Amino acid sequence: MNNIPYYGPDDVKVSLKYEELVSALELALADFSKGPDGGVSQPLRATAVVTQFNGFLAAMPAYVQSRNALACKLVTFYPNNSAKNIDTHMASILLFDETSGMPIAIMDGEVITAMRTAAVSAIATKYLAEKKEVLAVLGSGVQARAHIEAFVKLFAIKKINIWNHRSNGAEQLAKHVSASFGIEVQVFADVESCVVEADVIIAATFSTEPILKECSMKPGVHINSVGAPRPQWQELSKELMNNSVVYVDSVVSATQESGDVIKSGAEIYGEIGQVVLGKKKAETTRRTVFKSLGLALEDAVSARLVFDIMEQKKQI
Ligand SMILES: NC(=O)C1=CN([C@@H]2O[C@H](COP(=O)(O)OP(=O)(O)OC[C@H]3O[C@@H](n4cnc5c(N)ncnc54)[C@H](O)[C@@H]3O)[C@@H](O)[C@H]2O)C=CC1
Numbered sequence: 001m002n003n004i005p006y007y008g009p010d011d012v013k014v015s016l017k018y019e020e021l022v023s024a025l026e027l028a029l030a031d032f033s034k035g036p037d038g039g040v041s042q043p044l045r046a047t048a049v050v051t052q053f054n055g056f057l058a059a060m061p062a063y064v065q066s067r068n069a070l071a072c073k074l075v076t077f078y079p080n081n082s083a084k085n086i087d088t089h090m091a092s093i094l095l096f097d098e099t100s101g102m103p104i105a106i107m108d109g110e111v112i113t114a115m116r117t118a119a120v121s122a123i124a125t126k127y128l129a130e131k132k133e134v135l136a137v138l139g140s141g142v143q144a145r146a147h148i149e150a151f152v153k154l155f156a157i158k159k160i161n162i163w164n165h166r167s168n169g170a171e172q173l174a175k176h177v178s179a180s181f182g183i184e185v186q187v188f189a190d191v192e193s194c195v196v197e198a199d200v201i202i203a204a205t206f207s208t209e210p211i212l213k214e215c216s217m218k219p220g221v222h223i224n225s226v227g228a229p230r231p232q233w234q235e236l237s238k239e240l241m242n243n244s245v246v247y248v249d250s251v252v253s254a255t256q257e258s259g260d261v262i263k264s265g266a267e268i269y270g271e272i273g274q275v276v277l278g279k280k281k282a283e284t285t286r287r288t289v290f291k292s293l294g295l296a297l298e299d300a301v302s303a304r305l306v307f308d309i310m311e312q313k314k315q316i
């Protein structure tokens with residue numbers, strides 16, 4: 001491989017803005033949901049399981065024709081790392097020139113994974129949430145924080161409720177939120193009280209058992225669930241899934257990777273890209289769940305955005 005640029009987490013952070021990311025990803029998700037005519041090629045990710053260390057290594061290649069984005073992310077996720085103070089997700093993305101297949105950049109994939117996942121949840125929320133004033137966040141890790149940052153930027157959030165299975169994590173995140181955004185924030189000791197008044201709920205945990213179950217919630221509440229990315233794992237209960245209108249990022253991914261979908265047997269109403277295309281109705285008055293597994297196309301589009309911005313900077 002010739003010498004190619006490396007863009008680190010700080011390069012990614014300064015390049016990506018949530019508004020731009022949302023516009024680019026919305027179009028790419030719509031392309032994906034057009035099927036073979038959409039110009040998106042994305043096989044199901046290949047995941048190697050490191051059973052003795054409870055670890056996973058996933059290879060996520062994708063091509064998005066409309067964005068000239070050809071890339072492959074390699075991501076590991078090791079839930080037990082948090083006890084050792086090591087990041088639970090580590091990722092790198094290799095970007096290619098789509099005309100020749102030549103590698104053109106390698107970049108950090110952790111910031112992209114956090115930002116693009118939050119941006120995609122924001123797209124689902126934009127279409128599916130009736131109101132977006134009170135946000136309940138279940139979890140206090142990297143995804144919880146990225147979702148709060150994105151949602152505060154994109155919506156007129158008035159209050160944030162946080163629950164985490166370890167309360168010190170929730171307290172720390174609450175401090176960060178009030179220092180950074182000056183928004184009212186409250187920490188809850190139980191999930192039920194955290195979600196009861198929420199317009200939008202984010203579930204972003206490493207739980208393998210349902211943490212969000214049937215309980216008192218607003219009738220038109222919208223739930224973004226980004227955790228439980230393995231077929232045996234759940235963060236939403238079977239009853240909750242079956243009593244909600246369920247949207248996914250990809251039907252192929254959801255039916256093969258999501259324990260929340262597989263174990264509940266819940267019917268998938270449609271892909272978020274189909275909603276963007278106007279092919280599926282955006283329900284706003286009934287309870288909706290957006291089940292996100294994370295798609296390679298999201299990484300490819302984000303990586304291409306970073307590359308183009310860094311190249312432009314070189315010309316100045
Ligand atoms: N849908 C997508 O595109 C993506 C999904 N993910 C998934 O989102 C979830 C959160 O990821 P990160 O925030 O990056 O991880 P993290 O390690 O930064 O945070 C994990 C959170 O889950 C909590 N947690 C751990 N075990 C738990 C349990 N048994 N019950 C309840 N909570 C528990 C932790 O206290 C922490 O708040 C993971 O399942 C991850 O694999 C991650 C990246 C992309």
Ligand SMILES: O=C([O-])C1=[NH+]CCC1
Nearest residue numbers: 075077229293294295
């Ligand atoms: O899309 C992604 O990168 C991931 N989803 C679950 C773990 C990592």
